[in-house]
Amino acid sequence: MKRLLILGGGTAGTMMANKLAPVLEDSEWQITLVDQEETHYYQPGFLFIPFGIYNRNDVIKPKRDFFPPNTEAIISPIEEIQAAENRVKLTNGKVLKYDLLIIATGSQIAPQETEGLTGEGWHKNIFDFYTLKGAESLRQFLKFWDGGKMVVNIVEMPIKCPVAPLEFVFLADWYFTEQGIRDKVEIELVTPLPGAFTKPIAAKFLGQFLEKKNIRLTTDFNAARVDGVNNKLYSWDEKAIDYDLLVTIPTNMGADVIGKSGLGDDLNFIPTDKHTLQSKAHENIFVIGDATDLPSSKAGSVAHFEAEILFENVLRYIEGRPLKSAFDGHANCFIESGFGKGILIDFNYDVEPLPGKFPLPGVGPFSLLQETRMNHWGKMTFRWVYWNLLLKGAELPIEAQMSMAGKKRQ
Amino acid sequence: MATKTLAGKTIEVNDEGFLVNPDDWTEEMAPELAKEEGIDELTDQHWKIIRFIRQDFKEKGQIPTIRRIKNAGGVPIKDLYQLFPEGPVKKAAKIAGLGKPQGCV
Structure with missing residues (x-):
């Protein structure tokens, strides 16, 4: 019996299990999925929590509800991936040998990477909204806030869902208007990018919205440290920005175990072929979703498009056929x-x-x-x-590869 | 494709002045490229970084990130911003004759 091991039961890992389970022969392949948490988070929903649009119950469900029935699911943190030996050691002591490994361990915020960020003000007047806890703490703060200067800062790229900070300031503008305190709130988006977004035409288009909504945009700001006592955010070249409320999008990093296992780059993202999704270091390891180092957005939609390509490449790999270089960064x-x-x-x-x-x-x-x-x-x-x-791996009416049909070149 | 003359040699550059072919680069070109970036004199510390990123590029096939220059090159980020103000990796890469660092998405 061969084992196909999937590490991570989030968006990407769950989709892969659901796509592969019905087609791999039960008598030949055992699919095992490992995750450290029982709960599946609908992460796009975190954005709505600070403004009271969604609450906790809207964004959580048990992970097991989404795993296919013939899959072995293990809830445990991972101790180490020993790629040279084709095995994974779990924190609960179990050792899993694999024939084919899919890594879908995602990315997470690393606020401890920025000096002072998790100090004095953390979850008092400094919040993230990339964790359920951060989003809920910010909800409590905003309920009672009567205004001041709100700074939304992207510490460094890449981040999960590069549009989320923009959505956050747009929704904040709406929320404070509804609360009747928009005139008492100053909103400033502070980014290391040269514009509102990474790509020029969209950056220009979205920049106009910021202007229209009276949201200040500060670009090319590389955050170095936070002085939580005096409420100041400093850049590496000593520019300072005052805030009353700091909403931070901290450095994003891949899972610690990736770094510990020697599989990652300096941010614990795994060097991956950007068209086939095969690991660059090990041919029986494939990587999907936020865990890769691909120059694409870290987002559920990307994981979804990748899943269609990876599904095909896993089958090709198993049958010894050449991989398809089909992922286009959609x-x-x-x-x-x-x-x-x-x-x-x-x-x-x-x-x-x-x-x-x-x-x-x-x-x-x-x-x-x-x-x-x-x-x-x-x-x-x-x-x-x-x-x-x-999550169930169903076909959606959208092609994995981007289509130019219906689009206009400017 | 545009060209320019550096250290007496005519070489191909892109529209932002980055060298198209890293192998065209010689150390003599660095001071001229540095001047374009507003750096009048290249100190030993500048050279340490320029040599590190060239070496790392040769080994890894990509321009190191600021985090990698810190971790593997042993240069604190604060120092990088002092040596190459505003955009350390972009400026250092240009002076080292490498392409424009890959932007993010």
């Missing part, structure tokens, strides 16, 4: 822009977000790089799609 992101509207972007390694209609060319119902109510409904409906279709 990402698709709804950007909540406040007041019941949203923006949609669709792009890949080579083509930046362009305007148009999606997914049906010329028809939609969604509009690319435009703000519409329908896009907002797409975003809100996506939670249902995520729990009921996406």
Whole structure:
């Protein structure tokens, strides 16, 4: 009996188990999935928690509900991946040999990487919203806040969901307006990027929204440390920004065990072939989702598109056929822009977000790089799609590879 | 493709002035490239970083990140910002004759 081992039962790992379980021969392959947590988090929902739109119950479900029945699921932290021996040691003492390994251990925030960030003000007037705890603490703070200067800072790239900080400031503008205190709140987005987003056309388009919503944008700011006593954020070249409330998007890193096992780069992301998703160091290891070092967005939609390619490559690998170099960096992101509207972007390694209609060319119902109510409904409906279709590995009416149909070059 | 003359040699550069082919680079070109970036004199510390990123690029095939220069090259990030103000990796890569560091997404 051979073993296909999946490390990580988040979005990517769960999708892979659900795609592979029905097609791998039970008598030949045992699928084993390891994760350290019982709970599956709908991470795109964290964004809505600080503003009281979602609460905890909207974003959690038991992981086991989504694992296929013929899969062995083990809840335990991982001690070490011993790639040279084709085995994984778990913290509970168990050793798992594998024939094929899929690593889907994701990324997490590492606020301890920035001096002073987890000091005095942490979860008092400094919050993250990339963890359920951070988002809930920020919710409590915002309930009683009567205004001041809110700074939203991206410490360094890459981060999970590069549009989330923008959505956060858009929603904050809406929320404070609803609360009747928008005139008492100053909102500033501070980023290491040269603009509002990574890609030029979208950066320009989204930059206009910031202006329209009276949100200040400070670019090229590389955060070095936080002085939590005096409420100041400093850059490496000693520029200082005052805040009353600091919402931080800390450094994102891959899982600690990746670093410990010698499989990662300086951020614990795994060097991975950007078209086949095979590990660069070991041919029987494949990597998917946020755990890779690919120059693509770290987002659930990317993991979803990768899953279709990886599914095929796992089967090809097992049958000894050449891998398909088919992953193109496709990402698709709804950007909540406040007041019941949203923006949609669709792009890949080579083509930046362009305007148009999606997914049906010329028809939609969604509009690319435009703000519409329908896009907002797409975003809100996506939670249902995520729990009921996406995690279960169902086919969605969107191609894994990006399509130029329906898009307009400017 | 644009070209420019550095240390008496004509070489290919992209529209932002980064060398197209890292093998065209010689150490004599570095001071001229540094001047374009507003650095008048290259000290031993500058050279330590330039040599590190060239060596690392040769071994790994990609320009090291600021974190890697700190971890593997042993240069504190604060020092990097003092030596190559504003965009340390971008400036150091340009002076070292490498391409523009891969942006993020």
